[in-house]
Amino acid sequence: QSVLTQPPSVSGAPGQRVTVSCTGSNSNIGSTYDVHWFQQLPGTAPKLLISDNSNRPSGVPDRFSGSKSGTSASLAISGLQTEDEADYYCQSYDSSLSGYVFGTGTKVTV
Amino acid sequence: EVQLVESGGGLVQPGRSLRLSCAASGFTFDDYAMHWVRQAPGKGLEWVSGISWNGVTKIYADSVKGRFTISRDNAKNSLYLQMNSLRAEDTALYFCVKVLRSWYSGMDVWGQGTTVTVSS
Numbered sequence: 429q430s431v432l433t434q435p436p437s438v439s440g441a442p443g444q445r446v447t448v449s450c451t452g453s454n455s456n457i458g459s460t461y462d463v464h465w466f467q468q469l470p471g472t473a474p475k476l477l478i479s480d481n482s483n484r485p486s487g488v489p490d491r492f493s494g495s496k497s498g499t500s501a502s503l504a505i506s507g508l509q510t511e512d513e514a515d516y517y518c519q520s521y522d523s524s525l526s527g528y529v530f531g532t533g534t535k536v537t538v
Numbered sequence: 539e540v541q542l543v544e545s546g547g548g549l550v551q552p553g554r555s556l557r558l559s560c561a562a563s564g565f566t567f568d569d570y571a572m573h574w575v576r577q578a579p580g581k582g583l584e585w586v587s588g589i590s591w592n593g594v595t596k597i598y599a600d601s602v603k604g605r606f607t608i609s610r611d612n613a614k615n616s617l618y619l620q621m622n623s624l625r626a627e628d629t630a631l632y633f634c635v636k637v638l639r640s641w642y643s644g645m646d647v648w649g650q651g652t653t654v655t656v657s658s
Contacts, residue, residue, distance in 0.1 A: 430582070461642055462642060462643070462644075464643075464644035464645070466583070466645075468583075473633060473648040473649065473650055473651060474575075474583065474633075474645075474648055475648070476638065476644050476645060476646045478644075479638055479643060479644035479646070480643065480644065485638070485644075485646060515582075517582065517583050519583075519585075519644070519645070521642050525599075525600065526597060527585060527588075527597055527598070527599055527600075528573070528585040528588065529585065530575075530582060530583040530584065530585060531582075532582055533582040533583070
């Protein structure tokens, strides 16, 4: 049972904008800990998409953006493309658990 | 090229042990904390364990605490996970992961994983 909750699925047409939410609590997202986002294409290892709430690592298209507010975080994908079909996970640190936590995961369908 | 290559997975009976290894290359291994993350078949990601750059700090998920031990050998650029008292629910693909910068930063490099199957 993950402490970070994401919607199971999100869908959109090519070119549209979609958002994926990640809801936590005061012991993780609502604290000083950053949120990171990962993209996992079918049959591959996860890839870091957004680090430290809103930073894109080198090579990640600027169509992907992240934000954090209170006990929640969001990943936005604008100009949706077919190659964006994947599972997306948020991740943070939880002080109550003294460990790292991943979100429940969201399947994005284009 | 920055690379992480896991090995040591396999089929093991419940209650037995297994040791996973991860060979790192292409970066200064002892500058970074490392983690193990697993993914059960058809399920989401689950963080398993993390170790600081010098091996002093080690943390574990409650689900593996007392059964798994993480370690590293910076001279060999290698990360390990000793798994004892294995259970069916430990069946998963195990990823070796490097942090981007600091202890709480994102995980920027992932291996391809090694599969552990616990079954009689």
